[in-house]
Amino acid sequence: MIHYKRTYLSIGSNLGDKFYNLQQAVQQLKEKAGLVVSCSPIYQTPAWGFSGADFYNICVGLDTELQPQELLDCMLQIEKSMGRVRSEANGYAPRTVDLDILFYEDEILEEPDLFIPHPHLQKRKFVLQPLADIAPGKVHPVLLKSIIELLDVCEDESELEQTNLIISLEKKDFSKFNFIAIEGNIGAGKTTLANKIAEDFNGKLILERFADNPFLPKFYEDRSRYAFPLEMSFLADRYQQFTDDTSRPDLFKNFMVSDYDIFKSLIFAKVTLQEDEFLLYRKVFNFMYKEVIKPDVYVYLYQNTERLLQNIKKRGRSYEQSIPPDYLERLNEGYLDFIKTHPEVHPLVIDVSDLDFLQNKNDYQFIIDKIHDF
Template sequence: MIHYKRTYISAGSNLGDKFKNLNTTVQLLNESAGTVISCSPIYQTPPWGFDSDDFYNICIGLDTQLQPQELLDCLLQIEQKMGRVRSNSKGYSARTIDLDILFYEDEIIDEPDLIIPHPHLQLRKFVLQPLADIAPGKVHPILQKSIAELLDFCEDESELEKTNLEISILKKDFSKFNFIAIEGNIGAGKTTLATKIAEEFNGKLILERFADNPFLPKFYEDRNRYAFPLEMSFLADRYQQFTDDTAHPDLFKNFMVSDYDIFKSLIFAKVTLQEDEFILYRKLFNFMYKEVVKPDVYVYLHQNTERLLHNIKKRGRSYEQSIPPDYLEKINNGYLEFIKTHPNINPLIIDISELDFVQNKNDYQFIIDKIHDF
């Protein structure tokens, strides 16, 4: 399995066609260093530490297979291709392109020719501002502060001007998929993620509709009594909704994305029903399942129980507040068992226990990259 490392690079130019220099640099990074996954707006900034023309500065998010020293060598080669001539004299000077590694994952490196995190990044507004645009929640592994926090406390009073220029990077494209299913436990964030993907990549959004199920509040009060009618009503509703929604693709959308797969009915039923009830339920389910559209990729958002309980409490549905932790653990185990025994569904498990893809753009991009490259 290929393992990519998320790095952040600062790029600046103040000689020649500055915009062209930055644009060409991003292309060269894509060709030789990895995959550029994000690029900040371009800021016009005064030179830092010497007198010269203003710079154009950006920060770049890059996924790379290169080791830190290999990445440094690659950046030096790109600078050379761009016409930069490094001098042995002390101090700063104008340059066609200047590339610095700011972060390499959370690694701390102190070598004669390479220090990571960059030792001066917290002092430079022209680095912190564009970096905050693409990774505000990135935490400095030594200072233990996020980029947004470092920007707030930065004493650099240089004036930055955000330009109208943008570096175009290859946008992720989900049109190669016909149908993506986003699955997960109660409170995992599957509806939020499916909605964000549909909005950003022009997908037809298919959401599970169950808010008015009359058995759900009763089930949380008395599981034994209401488990079978609840699961049967869910199955009937899901089957009807799912077949209706997937039978007629939207000609103006590139693909379909849902916040559930109909197989979840069997997973929940196995946890909630008595053995004889489940046998009957499974016979009916198998008959229905033959008729439904299967996803091209089955994305399972895994979260630990503590995080699930926090999310459930936060969204405030009254009938969910009494869900016991062991019930969530059984559901998690049920999903993982299903994935293990059904490799033909093309499962992709993403552990998001330590991610916040709603507030942190970098975390969201990480998930998008995982699905896109699946």
């Protein structure tokens, strides 16, 4: 499973076509380093540490698989390809492009050619202001202050002017999809994500209706007794609802997005039913499954068990509070086994254990990028 690291970079230029240089640097980062998930406005700022033309400065959020030294090497190659020649002997000087790592997650590194966090970021308003635009709450792991707090106490009196120029990140458009299924374990956040995607990208929202199922509270109290009637009732309800909702496309919506795929019925049944019950259940399921629409992309939101239990407790459904950790782990194994053995559903696994896509727009953008680029 791929694990991306959230980094924040500073990019500046004061030679040539400064706006074009920033655009090119961002484009090369997207091609070579990872996913550019956020970009600040462009600020015109005076040269810092030497006399020269004003700079254009931005900060970007980057999700990368590269390790810190690999990321630095990549950035140096981008600078070189754009005509920048670094030289310690020259000190501060005009440059076509200047890229610096500000943060790499919350790591603290001190190496001969790489210090993270950047040792001078708290002193420079041309770094703090654009960084505050995209990550105001980011806490400096050494100084233990947020970026907005560091900006408030920064002694740099340089004047910054926000320009009306914009580095345009690719606009996401899900109209190329017909149907997106968002799946995940209990408490993974699939309904929240489906709601946000439908609202932000003009999708027809299809939500699983299950709160009134009379067998669900009983199942959590006595699993062996109520497993089969629960799973059969879920299957009947899901099949009826799913076929009704997906057979009537909304002409005013670009696509459909659901917080479940009907195959979850078989996944849950395999975990909860006895072997003979499951064999009977599967015969009924296979008959129904032939008739339903299949997703263009099957998004599985992976959450570790500890985070799932926290989410379940937070949302406060009384009948869920007694769910044991091993039940969640078995469900996760069932989902992953399904994904491995059914490539035809076009599965996309996204690890959201360390993300908060409801409160953090950068985390949300990361997920949107992953689905869009699938």
